Amino acid sequence: MPYYGPDESPHDILLERTFVAGDFVCGTGYGAQLVLYMSCATFLWNTRNTRSQSRYLLAYTTLLISIETLFMIVQAKTVQDIYIDNRNYPGGPWVYFLATQNLPINVMFYATLFILTFLSDILVLWRCWVIWNAAGRNLAAYAVTAIPAVLLLASFAMGTLWTLQSSQPGLSMYSALPQAFGTAYYITSLSVNILLTILITVRLLLYRRKVLSTLPSEHGAHYVSLVTIMVESAALYSLLAFIFVVTYAINNPLNQIFLGAASSGQQIAGYLIIYRLAEGRAWDKDTLENSVTTKQSLSFAPTKFSSNGKYTRHSELDTFERDTSSQFGAMTETDHRPLSKEEPHGYDFSAARPSQ
Numbered sequence: 562m563p564y565y566g567p568d569e570s571p572h573d574i575l576l577e578r579t580f581v582a583g584d585f586v587c588g589t590g591y592g593a594q595l596v597l598y599m600s601c602a603t604f605l606w607n608t609r610n611t612r613s614q615s616r617y618l619l620a621y622t623t624l625l626i627s628i629e630t631l632f633m634i635v636q637a638k639t640v641q642d643i644y645i646d647n648r649n650y651p652g653g654p655w656v657y658f659l660a661t662q663n664l665p666i667n668v669m670f671y672a673t674l675f676i677l678t679f680l681s682d683i684l685v686l687w688r689c690w691v692i693w694n695a696a697g698r699n700l701a702a703y704a705v706t707a708i709p710a711v712l713l714l715a716s717f718a719m720g721t722l723w724t725l726q727s728s729q730p731g732l733s734m735y736s737a738l739p740q741a742f743g744t745a746y747y748i749t750s751l752s753v754n755i756l757l758t759i760l761i762t763v764r765l766l767l768y769r770r771k772v773l774s775t776l777p778s779e780h781g782a783h784y785v786s787l788v789t790i791m792v793e794s795a796a797l798y799s800l801l802a803f804i805f806v807v808t809y810a811i812n813n814p815l816n817q818i819f820l821g822a823a824s825s826g827q828q829i830a831g832y833l834i835i836y837r838l839a840e841g842r843a844w845d846k847d848t849l850e851n852s853v854t855t856k857q858s859l860s861f862a863p864t865k866f867s868s869n870g871k872y873t874r875h876s877e878l879d880t881f882e883r884d885t886s887s888q889f890g891a892m893t894e895t896d897h898r899p900l901s902k903e904e905p906h907g908y909d910f911s912a913a914r915p916s917q
Contacts, residue, residue: 567653572814577812587636590825590828591629594828600836601619601622605619606619608759618838623800624680630827631669632673632674635670639667643657659736662734668724672721676825684834685753685754685758686829687759690858694770695764702735708756709757715749716746716750720746720750726739727739744809744914746804747805749800754799754871757794758799761795762794762796793834796830797829797830798826798830802823805819805820862902880902
C-alpha cells in the first residue's frame with residue numbers, strides 16, 4: 562500500500578500524535594472536573610449562610626473552573642488552527658505551531674496553564690497550614706509552611722519568565738531558553754508540592770496515631786485513613802508532575818501527554834480536598850480537639866439493657882434508657898440517677914419481673 566502520511570520526520574509525526582493525545586487527556590480530565598465542581602458547588606451553596614468558608618471556597622472553585630474552561634477552549638482552538646486552518650503550512654502542522662507561539666491563542670495557553678498551577682499550589686499550601694495548625698500550634702504551622710511559601714513565590718517568578726519567553730516570536734516552550742525556564746519552573750513547583758505532600762503526610766500520620774488511640778477505628782477512619790492522607794496531601798498531582806518534569810527535561814514527546822495529565826490531576830486533587838471540606842470531613846483546626854472530646858463522651862457513657870439481652874453504651878453522657886419488652890407493656894423510661902454498685906448494668910429488672 563502506498564504511503565499517504567505527511568511528508569515529515571518521524572520525530573515530528575510523534576510530536577503531533579502526542580500533542581493530540583494530550584488534548585484528549587485534557588478533555589477527559591475536564592469532564593471529571595466539571596462533575597466534581599458541580600458536587601462541590603452544591604454543598605458549598607447549601608452551606609453559604611452557615612459557614613463563611615463556604616463562600617470563599619465557592620468563589621475559588623468557580624474561578625478555577627472558569628479558567629480551566631478557557632484553557633480547554635484554547636486547546637480546541639489550537640488544534641483547529643494547526644490541523645485544519647493551516648494544515649498545508651511549509652514543514653507541516655508542528656512547524657507552524659512552533660513558529661506561531663506569539664499568537665494570542667498560544668499566549669493564552671501558557672497564561673491559563675500557569676495561573677491554574679499557581680492557584681492549585683496556593684490551595685495545598687493553605688491545607689498544609691490548617692493541618693499543622695490542628696494541634697493548636699500557630700508558630701509551628703507558620704514555621705513549616707515558610708519554606709514552601711518562599712518556593713511558591715520563586716515558582717511564580719520562574720513561571721512568569723517561562724510564559725513570557727515561550728510566547729516570543731520564533732520561540733516556543735521547546736526552544737532552548739524557554740525550556741530552561743520551564744524546567745526550572747516545573748521543578749520548583751514540583752518541589753513545593755512534594756514538600757507539602759511530605760509535610761501533610763507526616764502530620765496526618767502523627768495525628769492518625771493519636772486519633773486511633775482515642776477513638777474507635779470506625780469513628781476516626783475518615784480522618785486518618787490512607788485514602789484521606791492521599792487526598793489531603795494532593796499526592797496524585799505530585800506523581801503526575803514528577804513524570805512530566807522528567808519527560809520534559811529530556812525532551813521526550815510523551816511530555817505533552819503528561820502535561821495534560823498533570824494539569825488535570827492537580828485540579829482534580831484540589832476538588833477532592835474541597836469536596837471533603839464541603840462535606841465537613843476534612844481536617845480543620847478543631848478536628849483533633851473534637852476527637853478527644855468524643856472519646857471522653859464514649860468512655861463515660863453508661864450502659865443500657867436492650868431487648869436481646871445485650872448491653873450497649875448510651876449515646877448521652879449522663880442518661881440511660883430502659884426499654885422493657887412487650888410482656889411488661891410498652892414503656893420507655895429515662896432515669897438520670899447515678900448508678901449504684903448493686904446495679905452494675907444500670908437497672909435491676911428483677912423488680913419488674915412478674916411473679917410466677
